[in-house]
Amino acid sequence: MPSWDPDVYERYRTYRDRPALDLMVQIPPHDFNEIWDLGCGTGEHAALLSARHPGARVHGLDSSSDMLAAARRRAADVDWVLGGVEDWAPDRAPDLLFSNAALQWLPDHPTLFPRLAGGLASGGVFACQMPMAFETEHHRILRETAEEGPWASLTASARVIRPTPSLDDYYGWLAPMCGEIDLWTTTYLHALEGDDPVLEWMRGTGLRPYLDVLTDPALREAFLAAVRTGLAQAFPARDDGVTLFPFPRMFIVASRR
Numbered sequence: 455m456p457s458w459d460p461d462v463y464e465r466y467r468t469y470r471d472r473p474a475l476d477l478m479v480q481i482p483p484h485d486f487n488e489i490w491d492l493g494c495g496t497g498e499h500a501a502l503l504s505a506r507h508p509g510a511r512v513h514g515l516d517s518s519s520d521m522l523a524a525a526r527r528r529a530a531d532v533d534w535v536l537g538g539v540e541d542w543a544p545d546r547a548p549d550l551l552f553s554n555a556a557l558q559w560l561p562d563h564p565t566l567f568p569r570l571a572g573g574l575a576s577g578g579v580f581a582c583q584m585p586m587a588f589e590t591e592h593h594r595i596l597r598e599t600a601e602e603g604p605w606a607s608l609t610a611s612a613r614v615i616r617p618t619p620s621l622d623d624y625y626g627w628l629a630p631m632c633g634e635i636d637l638w639t640t641t642y643l644h645a646l647e648g649d650d651p652v653l654e655w656m657r658g659t660g661l662r663p664y665l666d667v668l669t670d671p672a673l674r675e676a677f678l679a680a681v682r683t684g685l686a687q688a689f690p691a692r693d694d695g696v697t698l699f700p701f702p703r704m705f706i707v708a709s710r711r
């Protein structure tokens with residue numbers, strides 16, 4: 455599990471918020487009592503869920519104490535819980551499970567997704583968004599750079615992003631316990647500004663496992679320089695200085711029978 459830096463993660467907040475909000479508005483109306491945000495990070499969306507559903511008890515679960523420390527600074531009526539989704543066993547059956555950009559870090563989705571959706575109260579909703587990172591050009595560059603240099607033996611353990619299963623796969627895992635299942639993908643075209651914007655974006659998420667294992671400063675800088683070169687070639691800035699950065703994401707909204 456990579457380390458997380460709330461400040462770096464927050465830098466692209468506007469772009470990272472958009473899919474969470476696109477997911478939230480697709481949650482069907484329901485009288486929610488127990489809401490969990492799994493992998494809540496700095497707590498923005500758990501706080502929003504609390505504001506949207508004032509009668510509900512809202513919990514935000516995250517395995518990073520740094521992210522949760524930032525979440526706890528919010529003035530929000532949310533129960534912040536330090537822990538991993540893999541060990542999570544709520545006292546009461548939730549009727550909304552929300553998870554934005556977190557479950558892709560967990561292995562074994564054929565087991566995990568039925569377990570999460572199967573634990574919902576009857577009529578409850580499972581709403582999840584995951585970046586389809588493995589399939590992107592920037593992750594291909596990161597992987598190939600990591601495999602080729604003097605850092606390769608160290609970064610082997612950092613290649614934790616896996617190929618995204620298909621929409622059909624997720625449908626099949628959820629169909630035994632869910633009635634309505636809505637699955638879709640969206641590719642956002644982010645217009646980024648500044649120097650090396652894709653590298654800076656990746657510092658908040660995809661690069662973290664690699665930077666965690668490259669503790670030697672010189673090796674780390676050499677690796678970053680190689681990634682920077684690859685990304686600059688693949689994502690050149692336009693004449694107006696904007697760098698266009700496509701990012702595909704998968705969405706799931708499923709209702710428990």
Ligand SMILES: C[S@@+](CC[C@H](N)C(=O)[O-])C[C@H]1O[C@@H](n2cnc3c(N)ncnc32)[C@H](O)[C@@H]1O
Nearest residue numbers: 493494495516517518521538539554555556559
């Ligand atoms: C990309 S961030 C997303 C944070 C937040 N959901 C958002 O949209 O801003 C991923 C979050 O998932 C958390 N996370 C990763 N693996 C986890 C696990 N196994 N259990 C709980 N949280 C996890 C990380 O600590 C991090 O805060």
